[in-house]
Structure formats: C-alpha cells, structure tokens
Amino acid sequence: MTKSYADLLREARAAIREVNPAEAERLRAEGVTFVDVRETPEWEGGHIPGARHVSRSYLEQQIEAAVPDRDAPVVLYCAGGIRSLFSAQAMEQLGYTNVASMSGGFQGWKSAGLPWTTPVVLSKEQQQRYSRHLLIPEVGSAGQARLLESKVLLIGAGGLGSPSALYLAAAGVGMIGIVDFDVVDVSNLQRQIIHTTDRVGQKKVESARTSIAALNPDVTVVAHEEMLVGDNVERIIAGYDVILDGTDTFETRYLLNDAAVAAGIPVVHASVFRFEGQLTTFIPYEGPCYRCLYPTPPPPELAPGCSVAGVLGVVPGIMGLLQANEVLKVLLGIGTTLAGRLLIFDALEAEFTELKLRRDPACPVCSDGARAARERGEVPELASFPADAPFVLGGAGFGAAVRGTPEARS
C-alpha cells in the first residue's frame, strides 16, 4: 500500500518520543547530547550551544562518529521538528536506544527565549582548504576557527622548527611567531626544509616567512629576529598560546622554561642527537617543567649539538612533526598530551620508548611553593636554586606585565 507523507509523519510521531524546548533545555543542562540535523547554511545561521552538527542528508554516514554510544541519551532538532523525527527513526534503525526529537525545532527554541549561538563561519576558500579538518568531528569548523585564532611561537627555524612551521601553517594556525637570528646556510638544507637553496644567506625568519606565505596566506608570520636571552624572553613570549622549543642550546632551553612557567604558557619540547630524539610537553603546574626533568645540563662533550655531532635529517623532521601534533592538541583541547611523559625515539631501531616524568616537589621554578610565591608577586631567590642549576632567569615572570600583541612587539 502506498503511503503518504502524512502517514509517514504519523508513524514517526507514534514511534519517537518528543520533547518540547523547555524539557530539552533541562536535558541539555544535564549534559544530554544535542544533534542539529539541519543543513549547513541553517546551522551557520545559529544553533543551540554545544550541539553537534550532523545534517539529515549525512546522518546515517556520520552519526556513529558524532555519537559513538548507542545507549547515550540524544536530543535531535531541526528547524521545525519534522526532519528530526525522521532522523530519530533512522537512528533507531541503527540501534540507538534513547533518541528524542525536539518538537517545534530551533524556531520553537528561539521563540521560547532559550540560548543560541552563531558559529564562526569560514570563507569558501577556507572551507575548501581545511575540508579534511572540517570532516573530523574533533576539529570541525569550531576547531578550525580556533586554530585560525591561535598564536604559536617557534623558538628556532631549524631542524625541528622547519617541519613544524610548515605543518602548523598548513593547518591554519593563524599566527606563527619565529625567534631566530641566524641566516640560512647550505648545510642547513639537509633537514631544514622550510628553507631553499636560492635563499642561502637570507635571514631564516625571512626565508621561513616566504615559505609560509606561499603555503597558506591565512597565516601571519611574526619575525623575532633576535637571540632569546634573559632580557627579552618575557617580552617575546607574552601573548602566545603555545611555544614550540626547537632551540639547540641549553641556555635558551632553561631561560625559556623559567619564563614560560611564570607566564603559564605550555612548551612543547624536543631535542635530537644523530639517530635519536626526545619529546615531551611541559604544561605549567600540570606536569613537570624542563628543570624537573634535567636539573642541570650535561657537560658539552656529553651533549654536542647537530653542528658538532651530526643528525640524520629525518630525525628532527619526525620529532618536529610530533611537536606540531602536540601543539595542535593543546590548541584544540583534544586528546592526551605528553605532559608527564618523555617519548624517546630511536630511528635505527624504529623504536619509541616512553618514560614517566614527575614534577619535582623541590623545583625552584614550578613547585607549589614557587608557584605560591609567584602568585604573591615575589621574585624567586637565587638561593632557592641548587648550586649547579644553570642559566637561572633572574626575576622570571615577576617584572612588569608585558602588554601588547606579538605583532606589535616584533
């Protein structure tokens, strides 16, 4: 027997539980998942805060990724409450057990004076450029918008900074600051892939800017053409969301650590030697800092840099991309960072090993005591550092607050 639209609607109403906007709002406050099944232009015009967007036309294909738990309570809504009814039927066919449809839809929601929000809308070009990100539920347009508003500082445009800069730029990180005072040398090109043969002799920050501009015009590059030292570190790092440590000296690593902890900025750290690399993420007060991991650096003969010891070009490439991965997770607030874990990589064995790191309760920079003193506005006393603690940044984070944007300070 042929069915009419009215028949189908009647069957859907009989089969699916409906909730009105006021009931739906109560469920939302309890943390129930909301799925907006309207088409993209409708979603972009405004939606219920926290809702996930899976348009009716892609429902069967995408709902399992958006709502993996088939027994989780879910409220579906559309514009007026019809498409969400049919969508709920489709979800029941997929085995979802607790799906309700919101009667009256988004129109009814707005008429009831309930809260709604407008998503950041990406341009047509951005939707194409970042389409592979937009397809991932954990990123989506909200995550992409977040990346576009993010500011990441790279310490060094060398072996680690080159691959990470390119991938972070490609990912649409809106502002990339680069601290480097060096010029491109032909011996850099074996691994520092952001630079090119015809730019040998150019400043690295300018060479990096050229490559990034060619890759993604959405990215603003802020060039800090200076050596990171005690006098400028607080000024340079202020305002950035995450710092990627790709430096090659211990002095810079310790100064950066002290200033970043004081400023509360996460640092994604990596270092390399020949066929090996180390990687971790320092999130102030959540995990250890660089001084907790290495209270003091080894003597020079135990820790030669790449220019002395050499390095297989792909090793900083691999470690730099793992750093970029950590940066993206921190910016997007997804996944589990390496805070409290040191990942070591051995290229010859193709082996990763994970070691457990801890906050040093006596750390002069990030211990609870040091934090409390910092919050009282006190300068840490040099006496609180062990006698062999290197490169102490005097008064780290306790001077006048540095204001202004990274751009204004470059």
Place this chain on the structure above:
Amino acid sequence: MSTVFIPAVLRPAVGGVKSLALDGATVGELVNALIGLHPGLGGQLLTPDGELNRFVNVYVNGQDVRYLDGLATPVGERDEVRLLPAMAGG
C-alpha cells in the same frame, strides 16, 4: 641479569653497543658493574662522591630513580635500566 640501555652519546665508551646485560641488585650495583667494565664512564655517571650526576637521568622500567631510591633502587631480573642525559640538538 638486568638490561642497561646506553644512550648514543655514551656508546663510544662501551664499545659501541646499545645495551649490556649486567648483574646487580640495585641501580648503584649496576652502575658500578658498568664502570668496572668501562672505567671511562665513571666521571660521566658519578660525582667524585659516588652520587649519580644530576645531568644523567636513570630510569628503571620507565620510572626515574630520583623519585624511587636513587642508587639504592632495587633492580630485579629482566628489569630495564635506561641512562638518559639531556640532548642539545634542535
């Protein structure tokens, strides 16, 4: 026998091997056994007072011995001990 993993920067001092199987009931006994075989490592691993140098981290099964019992940390058969100094390169 425990396996002691040698970082690349120290391998020239142990004949180029990546790891050694050594006898010892504690981290200190293993370190001393290692130095006994390869005296050149002594100054790099231990201070003149016989303490672990603070620039070399030692992990037993992935745990930093500074937060266990230092050189007195017990080591069992088949445990993995890893020496790890900081790296400079970037």
